[in-house]
Amino acid sequence: MKGVMPSDIREKMKLLDRAEIIHLGGGLPDPAIFPYEPLSDASARLWADRARAQTALQYAPSEGYLPLREWIAGYMTRQGTACEADNVIITNGSQQGLDFLAKLLLSPGDKALVEIPSFIGALRAFDAYEPQYLGLPEDSADWNPTDLAGAKFCYVGPDFRNPTGTCMSRKDRLALLDLADDTGMAIIEDGCYEQLRYEGEDIASVAALAAERYGSIERSPVLHTGTFSKTIAPSLRVGWIAGPRDVIRRLVLIKQASDLATSALNQMLLLDVVRDHLDTSTRIARSVYRDRCRSMLDAMEEFMPHGVSWTRPQGGLYVWAELPDGIDGAALAARALLERSVSIISGSAFYPANATNIVPKPNTFRLSFSMIPAAAAREGIERLGGLIREG
CATH class of the missing domain: 3.90.1150.10 (Aspartate Aminotransferase, domain 1)
Incomplete structure (x- = not known):
């Protein structure tokens, strides 16, 4: 520390x-x-149903509330990353997801490849596991696989990066998958701003491009973190990680040791809202x-x-x-x-x-x-x- x-x-x-x-x-x-009114209406419906209210006030499964995980799997599939509920774990915001992934992948002295400049929250999450940082330039023309070899993972926020506001091109996203193939590293994709495009054409996520390249999320090197903090409300603290089942099972063990589960109440309220009001x-x-x-x-x-x-x-x-x-x-x-x-x-x-x-x-x-x-x-x-x- x-x-x-x-x-x-x-x-x-x-x-x-x-x-x-x-x-x-x-x-x-x-x-x-x-969305104050949709959240208020969802809350009223929940408290009016005693059975649902009891579920909301009880411990949730460590993986997360199954109907929400199913909805997220459907959302990811519509975005081009075909997956199922078992490919998803709910976290207390995507920030907890970054901490869990660092805990899973890093030992002291391991190399972590990060975009430069990079999101402060990600750096603080990784710092506690004492990595040696390597910098990933924004332009893939400046990437040298030899210089970047040995990294356990590469962290990127490809859509409207925090802090620069720039967006990783499709060409560079594909080049990042090439780099992962060359080095054997995992890719942590932070998707927290992917729904906030104002101009230009949408670009497929790195997770979606990987699913297309490798044929399945199970063979993908990408671990995708998502959140509802920028589109619904941050205080609900509901995020997720999507990835191969084997990785998700290990993350569930970390979740159990950390805080047991994310609030069932928050997950259920959020699901009611995103079903009808996310768009x-x-x-x-x-x-x-x-x-x-x-x-x-x-x-x-x-x-x-x-x-x-x-x-x-x-x-x-x-x-x-x-x-x-x-x-x-x-x-x-x-x-x-x-x-x-x-x-x-x-x-x-x-x-x-x-x-x-x-x-x-x-x-x-x-x-x-x-x-x-x-x-x-x-x-x-x-x-x-x-x-x-x-x-």
């Missing part, structure tokens, strides 16, 4: 109640668009976040000084910015909060500390548009741009 660092994002969340701060950093989903909730989220993304990008075009560049995401919740050489993102984040009451996340937070082929870019920072209305985002970007001009 001496090597596990606190999450800069979680620390920034402590500031959420300070009304004077414009929050441009954290990527929480907007609670204004959560509506996802459509609303896409519409709201699309407009906010465009507003933030427009403000950056207007107020960011020359020499600052940024990504232009087609989905997800994040924009990644790069400052001119010599400007430190961590120092800028500290000054922005102190001098302009604007909260951003330094790019240095998204790099692992223990890495052999990774050179962090200190002149970077992450923005998020998910919880910030257009007018406030414009004001925050204007303040931030002015601060950068001051130097």
Whole structure:
């Protein structure tokens, strides 16, 4: 635990109640668009049925509530990864899934291949198992199988990556499967943003491409984590891992030793909602976040000084910015909060500390548009741009 660092994002969340701060950093989903009425109706139906209520208040199976696992298996199959309920385990959010997979696959000193920069939550989950990190460049043209050999797994979030907002191309997803074939590693695919595309064409998940290539999820090297936190509500803490049955059976043993089971009540409520309202909730989220993304990008075009560049995401919740050489993102984040009451996340937070082929870019920072209305985002970007001009 001496090597596990606190999450800069979680620390920034402590500031959420300070009304004077414009929050441009954290990527929480907007609670204004959560499906309150469907959840309320589902709850009323559950409590009105004593038999279902007793099930909801009892311990759930460690694998998860079977009807929900069956629904997720159907969802995965519709997305191109044919599977059954036995290929699915329910977790307390996809974050627990990342922890379980690291516990299953890593011993101290093992190599873990991660995208660079990478999701803070994944790095913190992996840190506790003391891996040696290898960095995976975003472009497959820069991948050298010899340099990346020996990794137990590769962690990727191919759809609208956290933190960069970029999306892995179909070509690179197929190249990742080639890399897995060459090295023997597993692939952990984080699918938490896969439903939040605003522009462009959908790209098949790595899990779906693997199922097509190998003919079955049972022969696939991909372990896919999913969540309802970005499309329904994060507080329900319902996520899942989909993969070969043999792997899922081992993960069930880890689940039993960790917390026995995910809340049956939350799983049952969630299932009632996603059966009829997932498409509506996802459509609303896409519409709201699309407009906010465009507003933030427009403000950056207007107020960011020359020499600052940024990504232009087609989905997800994040924009990644790069400052001119010599400007430190961590120092800028500290000054922005102190001098302009604007909260951003330094790019240095998204790099692992223990890495052999990774050179962090200190002149970077992450923005998020998910919880910030257009007018406030414009004001925050204007303040931030002015601060950068001051130097």
